Amino acid sequence: MAENKRVDEPTGTETVGHEWDGIEELNTPLPRWWLWTFYATIAWAVAYTVLFPAWPMLHAATTGVLGWSSHAELGKQLAERDRQMAPVRNAIAATDITQLPSKPELWQAAVEGGRAQFKVHCAQCHGSGAAGGKGYPNLNDDDWLWGGDLKTIEYTIMHGIRNPDHDETRLSQMPAFGRDGILTADQIGDLASYVRVISHQDPVSRAARRGATLFAANCAVCHGPEGKGNRTVGAPNLTDAIWLYGGDRDTIVQTITNARYGVMPRWGEKLGPANVKMLASYVYSLGGGEAAPKSQLASAGSANVPANVKP
Amino acid sequence: MSSPDDLVGTSLYAKREAVYPKAVDGFFRRLKWAIMAVTLAIYYVTPWLRWNRGPYAPNQAVLIDLAHRRFYMFAIEIWPHEFYYVAGLLIMAGIGLFLVTSAVGRAWCGYACPQTVWTDLYQHIDRLIDGDRNAQFRLNKAPWGPAKIARRALKYGIYLLIAFLTGGAWIFYFADAPMLQQQFWTGQASFVAYATVGVLTATTFIFGGFMREQVCVYMCPWPRIQTAMLDENSLTVLYKDWRGEPRTHGLKKSLDTSVETGDCIDCLQCVQVCPTGIDIRQGPQIGCITCALCIDACDKVMAQVGHPRGLIDYCTADDAERERTGGQGRPVLKVLLRPRTIAYFAVWASIGLAMLFVLGARTRIDISTLQDRNPLYVRLSDGAIRNAFTVKVRNMEDRPRDAEVSISGLPGAILWQAGGDRAAGGRTIPVHLAPDSVTKVRLFLAAPAVGAGHQPIQFHVRALDREGGSALDHAYFERSGTGE
Numbered sequence: 001m002a003e004n005k006r007v008d009e010p011t012g013t014e015t016v017g018h019e020w021d022g023i024e025e026l027n028t029p030l031p032r033w034w035l036w037t038f039y040a041t042i043a044w045a046v047a048y049t050v051l052f053p054a055w056p057m058l059h060a061a062t063t064g065v066l067g068w069s070s071h072a073e074l075g076k077q078l079a080e081r082d083r084q085m086a087p088v089r090n091a092i093a094a095t096d097i098t099q100l101p102s103k104p105e106l107w108q109a110a111v112e113g114g115r116a117q118f119k120v121h122c123a124q125c126h127g128s129g130a131a132g133g134k135g136y137p138n139l140n141d142d143d144w145l146w147g148g149d150l151k152t153i154e155y156t157i158m159h160g161i162r163n164p165d166h167d168e169t170r171l172s173q174m175p176a177f178g179r180d181g182i183l184t185a186d187q188i189g190d191l192a193s194y195v196r197v198i199s200h201q202d203p204v205s206r207a208a209r210r211g212a213t214l215f216a217a218n219c220a221v222c223h224g225p226e227g228k229g230n231r232t233v234g235a236p237n238l239t240d241a242i243w244l245y246g247g248d249r250d251t252i253v254q255t256i257t258n259a260r261y262g263v264m265p266r267w268g269e270k271l272g273p274a275n276v277k278m279l280a281s282y283v284y285s286l287g288g289g290e291a292a293p294k295s296q297l298a299s300a301g302s303a304n305v306p307a308n309v310k311p
Numbered sequence: 312m313s314s315p316d317d318l319v320g321t322s323l324y325a326k327r328e329a330v331y332p333k334a335v336d337g338f339f340r341r342l343k344w345a346i347m348a349v350t351l352a353i354y355y356v357t358p359w360l361r362w363n364r365g366p367y368a369p370n371q372a373v374l375i376d377l378a379h380r381r382f383y384m385f386a387i388e389i390w391p392h393e394f395y396y397v398a399g400l401l402i403m404a405g406i407g408l409f410l411v412t413s414a415v416g417r418a419w420c421g422y423a424c425p426q427t428v429w430t431d432l433y434q435h436i437d438r439l440i441d442g443d444r445n446a447q448f449r450l451n452k453a454p455w456g457p458a459k460i461a462r463r464a465l466k467y468g469i470y471l472l473i474a475f476l477t478g479g480a481w482i483f484y485f486a487d488a489p490m491l492q493q494q495f496w497t498g499q500a501s502f503v504a505y506a507t508v509g510v511l512t513a514t515t516f517i518f519g520g521f522m523r524e525q526v527c528v529y530m531c532p533w534p535r536i537q538t539a540m541l542d543e544n545s546l547t548v549l550y551k552d553w554r555g556e557p558r559t560h561g562l563k564k565s566l567d568t569s570v571e572t573g574d575c576i577d578c579l580q581c582v583q584v585c586p587t588g589i590d591i592r593q594g595p596q597i598g599c600i601t602c603a604l605c606i607d608a609c610d611k612v613m614a615q616v617g618h619p620r621g622l623i624d625y626c627t628a629d630d631a632e633r634e635r636t637g638g639q640g641r642p643v644l645k646v647l648l649r650p651r652t653i654a655y656f657a658v659w660a661s662i663g664l665a666m667l668f669v670l671g672a673r674t675r676i677d678i679s680t681l682q683d684r685n686p687l688y689v690r691l692s693d694g695a696i697r698n699a700f701t702v703k704v705r706n707m708e709d710r711p712r713d714a715e716v717s718i719s720g721l722p723g724a725i726l727w728q729a730g731g732d733r734a735a736g737g738r739t740i741p742v743h744l745a746p747d748s749v750t751k752v753r754l755f756l757a758a759p760a761v762g763a764g765h766q767p768i769q770f771h772v773r774a775l776d777r778e779g780g781s782a783l784d785h786a787y788f789e790r791s792g793t794g795e
Contacts, residue, residue, distance in 0.1 A: 101730065129685030140689040140697075142733075240692035285729065287689065287699060287755055 089113075093274035097150045100281055107281065114282025117275055121267065130286055134245055135262055140286045143242040145234045146170055148290040152231075154280040158273075160266030161234070169266060172233040177218065178257030185257075187214055192252040198227045198239050199247060327525060329451065330588035332434055333444040333580075337607025346422045347431060355476075358483035362386075367746035368709035375485050381747070387670065388747075390707060399666045403659055410655035412537050414647050415625075416546045420534065420600035426526050427586075427600060429477070429519035433470060434586060440466040444583055470520040471512070478511030524587035527600055534597050543628040544649055548601045550581070550592040550623045553635045574618045581605035581623055591623055601625075675707040676714065676744075676780045678772040687789045690760070696790045697757045699729075704752070704772050706744035713775045715739045720768040721758050721788050729753035742772075756788065764790050 004017040008026055016027045030038075049055065052064040063069070088109045092100070100107045119128060125136045132138035137145065146156050156170060163169040177183040183191070187210075194211025196202035216225065222235040229237035236244060245251055245260060268276055283289075360372035362385055369376065374383040382389040382397070389396050411418055420427060440462055441447045453459055482504045483491060494500040495508075518526055527534060541547065555575030575592070582590045584605060589598040591605050609623040630640035683699035691697055706712050717739040718726050727736030733755070744750045756768075766788040773781040 127686075129683075131686035131689070138686075138689065140686055141691055143692040237692070241690055241694035242692050287697065287729065289730075291732070 089274050092277055093272075095277075097154050097277050097280060100150070100277070110278045110281035111285045112282075113275070114278035114280070114285075117271070117279055118282055121271070122279070125264075130283065135260075137244055138242070139283050140288060141242055142288040142290075143237065143240055144231065144288070144290070145229075145236055145244075147231045147293055148284070148288055149293045150280055150284050150289070152293055153283050153289075154276060156264075157276050157279050157283075158266065158268035161264040162261060163263070163266050166266055170234055172222070172235065173261065174222070174235075174259040175218075176257065176259040179259075183214065183218065183256070188253055188256045190214055191219070191256055192249055195227070195238050195252050196247075196249060199241075200239075201247060328588065330524060330586065331437070331444045331447040331451075332586045332588075332604070333583040333608075334438055335580075335584040335604050335608045335611075337604075337610060339603035339607050343422060343431065343602065343604075347428050350423060350425075350428055351432075355480050358480070358488040364388075364709050367711070369487060371487055373484060374487070377485060388707065388709070390705075393673070396666060396670065399662060403662050403666075406655060406659045406662065408533075409540060410652060410659055412540045413542065413545055413655060414652045416541060416548075417534070417537055417599070417601040418546075420527065420537070421602040424533075424600075426518060426531070427602065429473075429515060430523045430586060432473065433519045433523070436466060436469050436473070440469070467520070470516055474512045474515035474519065475508070477515040478508040478513075481511050482507050524598065524600075527587065528598050534600075538597065542651070543632075544646060544651070546601075546625045546627055546646065547595050548591060548599060548603055548606065548623065549595070549626040549631055550575075551621070551626070551631070551634065552592070555592070555622050574613065574616075574622050576612070576616060578612055580608040580612050584608040674780050674782055675778075676712070676772060676774050677705040677707070677782045678716070678770055678784045679703050679705075680770050680784045680786045682786060682789070688791070691757060694760050695757045696760050696788075697755055698788055700754045700756060700770070700786065702752050702754050702770060703749050704742060704744055705749045706746065708778075709747050711746045712744045713741065714744055714772050715741050715775060716752070716754070717771045717773070718756060718768060719771065721756070721766060722762075724756055724758045724768075724788075726754055726756050729755060733757060741775075758788060758790075760790060762788075762790060766790075 004019060005015055005027075007014050008024070011026060013026045013028060015024045018025055049062075050064070051066045052068055053061045054064065055062045088106070091106055092110050092113075095103065095106060100110055118126075118130065122130070126132050126139055127136070130139040137143075142148070144152075146152060146161070159166060159168045159170065161170045162172075164171075175182055177191075178185065178188050190207045190211035191214050192211070193202065193205055193207035194209075194215050197204055197208040197211075202208070215223075215227070219227070222230055222233050223238055224230055224235075227238035229235045241247075243251075244262070245255055267279070271279070357373050358371065361370050362372035362383070363370055364383070368381075368388070369383065371383065372385050374381075376383065380391045387396075408419060437447060441450050450459060450462065479495075482495075482500075486504070491500060491504065495504060522530075552573075555573040557571070557573050558575040558577040559572045560577050581592065582588075582605075584607070585591065586602060586604065587598045587600060589596055591599060603625065606621075606623050606625070610620040613620050613622055626634075626640065627646055630646070634640055679702075681701045681703070683701075687698070689697045689699075702716060704714060704716065706714075716726075718724050724738065725733060725736040726738060726740055727733050728740055729752075736755075736757075740752070740754060742750060742752055768786050768788050769783050770786055771781060771783045773779070
């Protein structure tokens, strides 16, 4: 082939010597600068694979002479972030939670920190917007089982609900009136009728009057004589519009028959006091927070309960 | 057909021929000096003007505060959402150029364009350091020696100084000028400030010092747009060939009455003074920026040889035709006032008036609401429904104001601020607005559960001080939807 090389007339460039059906190729070598750039990239690649993790081996990739890893890099960045946040975190940890709202900067940091942590630790049950679901309280509303002031929310998150292996946990247990044979099915039906009446869902009925007596004997000890609940034992207010499991007749019957036993992990040991304070601040800020602990037994006024169903 | 061979030896690149314009004096040269003085003064002085805006806003008369997204111009303050004022100004500038071009041709190019002004300045530096046209020629041809090196160093040094002052002045429009100047010299200004000065120094040095008329001829789109906008009634600088031709070489011949001669004695003064190096006698051309210096030069020569002035003069194509056939040119005022220019002026002025009107009538308070979406609504223990809103109130005055936010369109509604108490709520909430900023408040709104699932409501804000002002935003109150 080489003997076919000739100089192309119009361009003055040598051909490479191939010829296909009269078509020839001019020998136009790569520019020198391009070639050297190409060599430089090869050199770069070799150096890179030596210095940084590169070659996949049987169990792991080569680690590289510099020992750099993206995981270590992430760790460094996280540590740096922790270091930056430490002053605020320490300040929150050192401040009594009831004092936080009076320090706007700390309070905002606490609420926003709580918002972020809520998404990680709490959203699984309470929902990403803290609106809860059946069996999981809506934290936006103004109804609280154990109390809605800062101190009480903090305690609840810290020690959890119904953690039998923890002394300070919130603990109470409603009897399973039906399953354990304390009440008959008819009596439970009467009770349900009464609960429907005091929650303003049904008009007064004969069954409800019978239920009133049963309520006073079996339920009032925890839920109060008027059914307004008792926060020391986490007994819900039965007269309001908010139902954790449902306020329809079937669900109420089910609840009285089998009882409920909602649990929440204690977060104090896992997250530490500063994070718990942030979470409590966030939950408090959702709209239902109460300024101070309410009297344990809501007894003031009984106008809401129709007088003619009183036992 | 052309073969590649035809292109051999042909180059699409024209080497620049250096222009050494000769100094000239006359009416238009003085006009140019005056305009240069005014435009440069505006450019350099403006950022240093102060304007008292009280304790909550900067006191620089003209300030483009990019960091805080505000544009201050004397009594006017523009927020980012009012950027249409700037767009309006740009439209006015565009139509203003139409107006100027159709009336007086390329007057912008000849007098006010920064490229022209700075090129003029640099050409004056050339004459100051190297001498007039012929001296510049000689120096350029001269071999490099200590004297030439010294002159060149001095000249480029002055070039650089002017370029630096040009670029340096620019940044003062974007920050408090006295403070920025101090920071600039002590090395505490931001990187952007130094980079901007660096870039503008370089462009001024190159465009004004070296590229000069090439920017106008090759780079700038404006001359080409203008050639499309000029018509037979636009003023251009014109060599009146019917009067000048046939040219004579030298004064003697022109005074010889035995041969028929024109007024042009081919002294080439018009070519020598031209800052873009063209020969105006070849007719209108893209290189002519209508700076009118050739008019000054020619008038002077005409006076010397005893001919009337105006062999080269401002003239419309229409008048040229008239004069060529022995008629009279129209008076300037008549040329300027014609339907096209009046129409341009009307459009230009009505945009300006409309903007002034809107500017005068704009409210300095605004409200916008953003509803919580997760959860959309919350049932409260008494059965009522609660929605949550983030309400942003924009106070565009440079002082703190008291205002109240209220709600309408929702019977039985109670409004209260986050962290507050529902029992203390009502239909209005007082808010304290920070000066010249957006104040954010989180509001809860509760209403009976019975009602439309998606009920239109209105949030109002009303300033409580003497100036007053109010605004509203539309929103919705959300419930379970069935209206149970």
